[in-house]
Amino acid sequence: MAEPETEHPTGQASEPGPRRGRPGHDQETVLRRAVDLFNRQGYDATSMGDLARELGFTKSAIYHHVPSKAHLLAEALDEALDELTAVVEEAVTHADGLSAEERLRHTVRRSVEVLVAHQPAVTLLLRVRGNSDVELAAQRRRRELDARLADLVRAAVAEGSLRDDVDPDVVSRLLFGMVNSLVEWYRPGGSVDAAVLSDAVATIAFDGLTRPAPHQS
């Protein structure tokens, strides 16, 4: 009664509110550390106690910053889904005079960029199992994205740019399976440059691993 607590009915409480508490211990910090822990140990294997230890304060103190464990997960999944949705929207709205293949190539490159820039959030998204309402909602959004990516691939096959001897849906799954596998090993600031990686993925996906023949010769 005495304390002006912000209400937090599990899943709501989206207003950031004014900065408060010690600097570096705000919602963003809690979220970032939480996502890192979720990725290292798995969401279910990570307790709020683990997160508290990581942050250097008590479990209860976390609930001053965030309403629930599920809220942290939801924020991260939304981040990843919003970014990936933007990529797909680009491919559709910036259609201009571009061929389907060009739009697909652009989508692959931009997807790699998003995976690199938002690696922790995207990693979490790709591991979601549907164990809660938050996870089920994220899975639905992700399936929608996958369907639109498959449409892009089908368009590129129909236009004659991509090989038609493999089922377009299989092509789509393998292509974005390769792209998504980046989250398993790519670490920002590592030995592989992001732009170089984006090139490598596009090259391998579209042109294959086999050494190109050196001008007939």
Add this chain to the structure above:
Amino acid sequence: MAEPETEHPTGQASEPGPRRGRPGHDQETVLRRAVDLFNRQGYDATSMGDLARELGFTKSAIYHHVPSKAHLLAEALDEALDELTAVVEEAVTHADGLSAEERLRHTVRRSVEVLVAHQPAVTLLLRVRGNSDVELAAQRRRRELDARLADLVRAAVAEGSLRDDVDPDVVSRLLFGMVNSLVEWYRPGGSVDAAVLSDAVATIAFDGLTRPAPHQS
């Protein structure tokens, strides 16, 4: 002292023993159902109570068949690792007169076959987070396999079969990232035939998505 109990210090107890109990309720059944549940919900999110409900008997009854939850995980991870190790061994021992590229192509095809034939076990392996001794041991074995696959790719690049304009380690990660992504969607008995899939993966990986030019014309 009086009772001749089989010992099972968490992680051992590998002897199958003679068939006993009601048919369909043996160790193999428990393991299969457990792995399915682990994949659907995640290992940590699955309780032995969940597994008991799934099997139609009580939680305690499970411990008549298996020593621990961790043992079920270990059995499945060993299945996947043994199969994948055999694939890599083949590529090395059956070297004969084969080029590195031929050995790599064979490895990719055989890997797809193993992923298809042992999808549940391999899925579990690919999701291991290192949260226990069992998981850490599996991760070590997997890293060893990845290193040997990277050696194969490097050999194919060195021999001149594969493109050298992309870092071989990146090539290796992307190639097997694509292969491994199969576990996310492939289901035995579905619309995609296993042999067709094996061809599709090899074709896309080595020759790329781009439609092959129709004889210069």
Add this chain to the structure above:
DNA sequence: CCTACCGATCGGTAGG
């Protein structure tokens, strides 16, 4: 005396 279980509960720890 065996197997295949059961109802109940152990000591700890989860999210809140």
Add this chain to the structure above:
DNA sequence: CCTACCGATCGGTAGG
């Protein structure tokens, strides 16, 4: 931001 707790459930085991 803490101490002190809650209702529930965890993996595993007791006696019968």
